Amino acid sequence: MSTVIKNGTLVTADRMWEADILIEGETIARIGADLKGDEVIDAEGAYVIPGGIDPHTHMQMPFMGTEAAETFETGTRAAAAGGTTMIIDFCLPGEDGSIKNAIETWHKKSRDQICVDVGYHMAITGWNEQIFTEMKDAVEMGVNSFKHFMAYKGALMIDDEEMIASFRRCKELGVLPMVHAENGDLVAEAQARLLAEGITGPEGHSYSRPPEFEGEAANRAITIADAAGTPLYIVHVSCEQAHEAIRRARQKGMRVYGEPLIQFLTLDDSEYQNADWDHAARRVMSPPFRGKEHQDGLWAGLQAGSLQVVATDHAAFSTEQKRRGRDDFTIIPNGTHGLEERLALLWTHGVETGRLTPQEFVAATSTNAAKIFNIYPKKGALVEGADADITVWDPKIKRTLSVANHQSILDYNIYEGWEVTGQPRYTLSRGEVVWAWGQNSSPRPGRGRFVPRPPFAAPAKALSTWKALTSPRAVARNPMNIPAGV
């Protein structure tokens, strides 16, 4: 079976041109003029782009005493509806502390549910010989990126010594460390002080996590990455302080990547002052939304290339779950949604406003993540041989974002009533149409696949043993083979 996408304008991270795409089976067989196939998809008046990749999601994540409500099924259907054909979800170790078992647990949760492809990052939430050893197993299981929480004291947070050891281990395995950059000790202290002063509402959440706490942690993580000689990916960059740290590191030649969220680009901290408790609590996430001046900085970073990837940190908690924190903002489950809205919002507020070119839009929503996480050009590209993960993007369709028409499991939408311009006319995952505008598509759960991601560099020949962890400072500013230009 072959399919031709005809009459569209192809857009990749670096080009825009008119051509047909011939898909045979699951991959792109040819790109050129006047191609023929068994079936035709009409892309007249539309852009044909690599399917979106959201490298930051949390489906069914056990977190803050509950579990994220979005399932792999509803989440990946929402992804398809929004033009996204791959997510990279975060595995968290369970009570046994085993990261190997965590990956198996995530496979069990996702396998029969996913409608589009997935990959995993692994969270490093402690440090011991078992984790040291199992990181190598995780790499063999197709995980090439390891996230470190510098916040969530008493739960997921690790300290500097543990982070230094883990970054060095990442370096020798040829994989990418990631950080959630917020100073968790300062956050915990601020939370206690605010509660003691009687500030219990969602506004306290944003007071307890100022941008300075994020900037400090970003600088610290960058310094540790520099000492370990490894690149670094900073998730959910929300503010100028963290952005500045990234700019400075890149300026001196370090490979440091920054990920603003679509939420941070479009929403600000006034949301936490809303008199409606539910309204404010539904927007509680960490880091919190910031002031407008930070938003301008993040847009500038995307334009200048100091920030590379627009993600969502999709962690969806229902209103009822949020209400667990009715009397204490510190127990409101942290997380907001955006997987389904990401492309339309970035198109509307980025491309339509002239801030981003269509090519930059593709880079930020797909190609840069594919390069940074080492799945390029299987994903994130329109080239012969690539997976036919393709979105036919219709820049004319207007839609009102609403709980009434979204695919997410959530009982609300933080963008309720927002008008967006641009929607997927079709979303194709490995050659199969999984979403068609206006047709109430229902992609088959379980058709999605896990995509293993190999290490970036060959592992060091003699891997260190658990005992030999305090190796000398080894600065190497370009130690991996992440393709240039991101």
Ligand code: DUC
């Ligand atoms: N921040 C959130 O808001 N939710 C999930 C985890 C995180 O770091």
Ligand code: ZN
């Ligand atoms: Zn985080």
Ligand code: ZN
């Ligand atoms: Zn409201």
Ligand code: ZN
């Ligand atoms: Zn996250």
